Amino acid sequence: MIAELAQRAQELGGVKLYKRNIERVLSGLLVSDDFWTIVDISDLPVPGASAIVKVLIEEGLAFVDSSDGIRLTQKGLDLVKELGIEPHFDYTCQACEGRGIPFYAKPEFYREFLQLTKERPKAIRDYDQGSVTPETTISRVLFMDARGDVRNKNIIVLGAEDDLTGLAIALFRKARSVLVIDIDKRLIDFDNEIFRSLGIENARAMVWDLRNPLPKEILGSYDVFVSDPPETLPAFRAFIGRGIATLRQDGGVGYFGLTLRDSSVFRWRDFQVSLTTEFGVAITDIVQDFNIYETWDYHKETKAWELAPVKRDPQSTWYRSAWYRVEALPGFKRWNEPIGDDVFYLDEEGSTT
Amino acid sequence: MIAELAQRAQELGGVKLYKRNIERVLSGLLVSDDFWTIVDISDLPVPGASAIVKVLIEEGLAFVDSSDGIRLTQKGLDLVKELGIEPHFDYTCQACEGRGIPFYAKPEFYREFLQLTKERPKAIRDYDQGSVTPETTISRVLFMDARGDVRNKNIIVLGAEDDLTGLAIALFRKARSVLVIDIDKRLIDFDNEIFRSLGIENARAMVWDLRNPLPKEILGSYDVFVSDPPETLPAFRAFIGRGIATLRQDGGVGYFGLTLRDSSVFRWRDFQVSLTTEFGVAITDIVQDFNIYETWDYHKETKAWELAPVKRDPQSTWYRSAWYRVEALPGFKRWNEPIGDDVFYLDEEGSTT
Numbered sequence: 001m002i003a004e005l006a007q008r009a010q011e012l013g014g015v016k017l018y019k020r021n022i023e024r025v026l027s028g029l030l031v032s033d034d035f036w037t038i039v040d041i042s043d044l045p046v047p048g049a050s051a052i053v054k055v056l057i058e059e060g061l062a063f064v065d066s067s068d069g070i071r072l073t074q075k076g077l078d079l080v081k082e083l084g085i086e087p088h089f090d091y092t093c094q095a096c097e098g099r100g101i102p103f104y105a106k107p108e109f110y111r112e113f114l115q116l117t118k119e120r121p122k123a124i125r126d127y128d129q130g131s132v133t134p135e136t137t138i139s140r141v142l143f144m145d146a147r148g149d150v151r152n153k154n155i156i157v158l159g160a161e162d163d164l165t166g167l168a169i170a171l172f173r174k175a176r177s178v179l180v181i182d183i184d185k186r187l188i189d190f191d192n193e194i195f196r197s198l199g200i201e202n203a204r205a206m207v208w209d210l211r212n213p214l215p216k217e218i219l220g221s222y223d224v225f226v227s228d229p230p231e232t233l234p235a236f237r238a239f240i241g242r243g244i245a246t247l248r249q250d251g252g253v254g255y256f257g258l259t260l261r262d263s264s265v266f267r268w269r270d271f272q273v274s275l276t277t278e279f280g281v282a283i284t285d286i287v288q289d290f291n292i293y294e295t296w297d298y299h300k301e302t303k304a305w306e307l308a309p310v311k312r313d314p315q316s317t318w319y320r321s322a323w324y325r326v327e328a329l330p331g332f333k334r335w336n337e338p339i340g341d342d343v344f345y346l347d348e349e350g351s352t353t
Numbered sequence: 354m355i356a357e358l359a360q361r362a363q364e365l366g367g368v369k370l371y372k373r374n375i376e377r378v379l380s381g382l383l384v385s386d387d388f389w390t391i392v393d394i395s396d397l398p399v400p401g402a403s404a405i406v407k408v409l410i411e412e413g414l415a416f417v418d419s420s421d422g423i424r425l426t427q428k429g430l431d432l433v434k435e436l437g438i439e440p441h442f443d444y445t446c447q448a449c450e451g452r453g454i455p456f457y458a459k460p461e462f463y464r465e466f467l468q469l470t471k472e473r474p475k476a477i478r479d480y481d482q483g484s485v486t487p488e489t490t491i492s493r494v495l496f497m498d499a500r501g502d503v504r505n506k507n508i509i510v511l512g513a514e515d516d517l518t519g520l521a522i523a524l525f526r527k528a529r530s531v532l533v534i535d536i537d538k539r540l541i542d543f544d545n546e547i548f549r550s551l552g553i554e555n556a557r558a559m560v561w562d563l564r565n566p567l568p569k570e571i572l573g574s575y576d577v578f579v580s581d582p583p584e585t586l587p588a589f590r591a592f593i594g595r596g597i598a599t600l601r602q603d604g605g606v607g608y609f610g611l612t613l614r615d616s617s618v619f620r621w622r623d624f625q626v627s628l629t630t631e632f633g634v635a636i637t638d639i640v641q642d643f644n645i646y647e648t649w650d651y652h653k654e655t656k657a658w659e660l661a662p663v664k665r666d667p668q669s670t671w672y673r674s675a676w677y678r679v680e681a682l683p684g685f686k687r688w689n690e691p692i693g694d695d696v697f698y699l700d701e702e703g704s705t706t
Contacts, residue, residue: 016683020604024501084505084529091458091495095448100640105444142444148377152437176437251373260637265680269635272625282622284613285675286639287453322638327618330369 002083005055013051014348015044016266025052026072026080029062030087033069036314041088043260043288045349046304053309068312092289099290099323101142103135110138113168116194120164121186125298128230128353129162129184130319132257132291137168139290140255140323144224145174147325149253152176153223156246159210159239160228160256161187167194169226170203179218180205210238213336214245220334222246227256228291228321231263232347234339236271241335244279244328252328254281257291259321262350280332283324290323296352304351319352355436358408366404367701368397369619378405379425379433382415383440386422389667394441396613396641398702399657406662421665445642452643452676454495456488463491466521469547473517474539478651481583481706482515482537483672485610485644490521492643493608493676497577498527500678502606505529506576509599512563512592513581513609514540516644520547522579523556532571533558563591566689567598573687575599580609581644581674584616585700587692589624594688597632597681605681607634610644612674615703633685636677643676649705657704672705 002022010017021044028041039049053070056062061076072080092098104110114134123129140163144150151174157166158181166180170191180191182205191205208214225246229239243254258271275281295314299305355375363370374397381394392402406423409415414429425433445451457463467487476482493516497503504527510519511534519533523544533544535558544558561567578599582592596607611624628634648667652658 018604018683019602020501020606027501086504086527088501089498091454091499093446093449093453093455095455096446096453098453100446100449100451100453101444102446102448145442146444148373148380148441151439174439249372251371253373265635265637266682268637269629269682272629272636276622276625276629282618283625283636283639284618284621285641286636288638329619329622330371 001079005052005059009048009051009055012054013047015048015051015264017048017052021048022052023083023085024088025049025056026076026083026085027088029070029072029076030080030085033065033071034315035070035308035310035312036318037316038070039261040318040320045260045262045264046351047307047349048264050307050309057309064310068310070310097135097292099139099143099287101139101146103138103142105142109172110134113138113171116171117164117167121184121190123162123294123296125296125301125353127162127183130293130296130352132163132293133317136291137163137165140165140226141168141172143323144255145172147253149224149255150174154221154248155179155224155226156181156218156222156243158225158227158243158246159183160226161191161205163228165226166203166205167191170195170200173200176202178203181208183207183209210242211339213338214242219245219336220248222248222252224253224255227254229256229258230353231259231267231350233270236274237335238339240275241279244281244332245334245336247328247332250328250330250332254326254328256324257321258324259319261319261321262352264349267349275326278333279335281326281328283326285323285325287323289320291321292317293319293321295319302352307351354432358405358412362401362404362408365408366400368401368404368617370401370405374401375405376436376438377441378402378409379429379436379438380441382423382425382429383433383438386418386424387668388423388661388663388665389671390669391423392614393671393673398613398615398617399704400660400702401617403660403662410662417663421663423663450488450645452492452496452640454492454499456491456495458495462525463487466491466524469524470517470520474537474543476515476647476649478649478654478706480515480536483646483649483705485516485646486670489644490516490518493518493579494521494525496676497608498525500606502577502608503527507574507601508532508577508579509534509571509575509596511578511580511596511599512536513579514544514558516581518579519556519558520544523548523553526553529555531556534561536560536562563595564692566691567595572598572689573601575601575605577606578608580607582609582611583706584612584620584703586623589627590688591692593628594632597634597685598687598689600681600685603681603683603685607679607681609677610674611677612672614672614674615705617702620702628679631686632688634679634681636679638676638678640676642673644674645670646672646674648672655705660704
C-alpha cells in the first residue's frame with residue numbers, strides 16, 4: 001500500500017521517492033497541519049512533499065480543512081495506526097538551536113552584527129536569494145573559528161552574501177583578509193559602506209556573476225571559502241567548483257549550505273561523488289538544519305507556492321539547510337569553466353526561486 | 354618553514370600531513386599542555402600528532418616540562434606570533450555537549466539506562482573496544498528517533514555493543530525489533546540477561562564475528578543498522594559493508610562512528626568514495642565529536658601510548674568520533690564477503706587498539 005503511494009507520488013511530482021518519505025509525511029501530519037512544516041519535517045524537495053500530500057488527499061487519507069490546514073481523515077488515521085507510524089518528535093537543543101555551537105557565545109559580536117544590519121537589503125527573487133537568520137550567520141563564523149578556519153586566514157565568500165556571512169567574518173576582526181563577491185550590487189555596496197565607515201581595511205566586496213570564470217588573481221589565493229549555492233548541478237559547479245578553485249593549497253577549507261528542500265538525497269549523492277572524486281576534497285562535516293532561513297517576501301511568486309496543495313502562509317520558519325565543511329586534499333581540482341544560463345536556479349527538484 | 358615541519362613530521366609519523374595540521378597543533382599548545390588534548394584539538398591520528406610534537410621538540414620549538422606537559426619554548430612562541438596563530442577556541446554548547454540534541458530530553462530513559470548498566474562489562478583490548486559515555490549512547494538513540502529511524506523499525510546493531518547502543522534502543526521500547534550481534538560474549542550475555550529480566554521480547558543478542566559473512570536470514574531484513582567500526586579499510590567493509598547488506602530496501606538507514614584520531618582525512622575521503630560509489634548510499638549527516646569515549650583501561654598497552662611523546666595519563670576525555678548517517682539509494686550494494694585477519698584493527702594511522 002505505502003510503496004504504491006510512493007510510486008504514484010513519484011510520478012505526480014517528478015521527484016524520486018521511497019517508502020520512508022511517505023512515512024515521514026504521515027509522521028509530520030500527526031503533529032502539524034501546516035504544509036511547509038511537513039516539508040521541513042520530511043526533509044523532502046517541495047515537489048516531492050506536495051505530491052505525497054496530494055496523493056494522500058486523492059486516496060481519502062487526508063483532507064484540507066476550512067483554515068487550509070492539512071489533516072488526516074479517519075481512514076488516514078487507521079492507516080497510520082496499522083503501519084505503526086508515530087508522531088514526529090523534535091529533540092532539538094533549545095540552547096544552541098541544534099547547531100552544537102551557541103550563537104550567543106560572543107554576545108558583543110552578535111549585538112554589533114544585529115545593529116549594523118538592521119537596514120540590510122531584503123532578499124529578492126532575481127538571484128534566488130533567501131537570507132538565513134542572524135543567529136545562523138553568527139553561528140557560521142563561530143563554527144569556522146572553532147575549526148581554526150578564521151584567525152589569520154584569507155577568506156573568500158562567493159555568491160552567498162544575502163546571508164551577510166562575509167560581513168560577519170569581517171566584523172569578527174580575526175581574519176587576515178576577506179573578499180566578498182556577489183552578483184547583487186545592493187549587497188556589495190552595503191558591505192563596502194560598513195567596511196569604510198568602521199575603518200575595516202582588510203575586507204572588500206565586489207560585484208561578480210559566478211556564471212563567469214573567476215579572474216586569475218582570485219584563483220589559488222585563499223585559505224577558506226564560504227558559499228551557499230542553488231541546488232542545481234550547474235550552480236553547484238559554479239559556486240563550489242569555483243570555490244575550491246580559489247584555494248591556495250592542500251588543507252584549504254570550504255563551507256557551504258546544501259538543502260534537502262530543493263534537492264533530493266539522490267542529488268546529494270551526486271554532489272558527494274563529485275566532491276570526493278572529481279574535485280578531490282574530503283567532507284568533514286554535514287550538520288543538518290544548521291542554516292535556518294527567514295521566509296522570503298516573494299514566497300507567493302515561487303514554483304513552490306504554485307505546487308503547494310494549499311495556499312496558506314507558512315506558520316513558522318520552514319526552510320533549512322545543512323552546513324557542509326570540506327577539506328582540499330593533495331591533487332584537488334581547480335575548476336573554472338564558463339557556465340550557461342539554463343537551469344541555473346531551477347530544475348525538477350528545486351522550486352523556491 | 355611550516356611546510357617543511359609538516360614534511361618532516363609526515364616522514365617521521367608515516368601519516369600524510371599538511372600545513373594546517375601543524376597550525377592546529379600549535380594552536381592547541383597555546384591552551385593545553387596535555388598531549389591527548391592536543392590530539393583531540395588537532396583532529397589528527399595519534400601517529401601524526403605525535404610526530405608533529407616530536408619534530409617541534411627536535412627543532413627547539415617545544416619542550417617537555419617537569420610534569421610531562423608539552424609547552425612551547427620562547428622560539429616556539431615567537432614562531433606562533435610570526436605566523437599569527439591564536440589559541441584554540443572551543444564554543445561547544447554546554448547544554449547538549451555539541452551534539453545538537455540534549456541527552457536529558459527523556460530523563461526517565463537516561464536514568465533507567467544508567468541504573469541498568471552500572472555493572473556493564475569493561476572495555477577490553479582484544480576487540481578494539483572503547484565505550485562511549487552513557488550520554489553519548491542515549492543521544493544516539495534520540496538522534497535516530499528524531500529522524501524517524503526508531504519507531505516501529507527493525508534495527509540491527511553490528512559489532513558495536515561495547516557502547517550498549519543496542520541495549521539502549523531496546524530500552525527505549527519503540528523499535529519493532531532489535532538484534533544485537535557482537536564478537537564479545539560478555540556483552541551478549543549482559544544484554545540478553547537484561548532483556549529477559551525486563552521481559553523485553555522484541556530484542557535479542559547473539560555472538561558473531563564480523564569477519565565472517567552474515568547468515569542469510571540477516572541479509573536484507575532490517576530498516577536501520579548501527580555500527581562503530583575500527584578505521585581500517587578491511588574493518589570498514591566488514592562493519593559498514595555488512596551493515597548495508599542487512600538493509601531490506603531503498604531508504605534503509607545506517608548509523609556509525611568514524612574518528613579522525615585513528616584515521617586521517619585522506620582515509621575519510623576513501624571511505625566517502627566507497628560509500629557513495631561502490632555501496633550506493635548517500636551521506637546525510639556527519640556530526641563531529643558526537644561520540645565521546647571514556648579512556649580505556651588498556652590505554653598504556655596501546656601503540657598510541659608507545660608513540661606518545663610523553664607518558665602521562667590523559668587529563669580528560671580526549672577520544673571522540675563523528676556520527677555518520679547514510680541512506681541506501683536504489684541499486685545499493687549488499688556486500689558480504691569473508692575477510693582475513695590481517696590489518697583488521699591496526700594500520701599506519703590507527704593506534705588505539
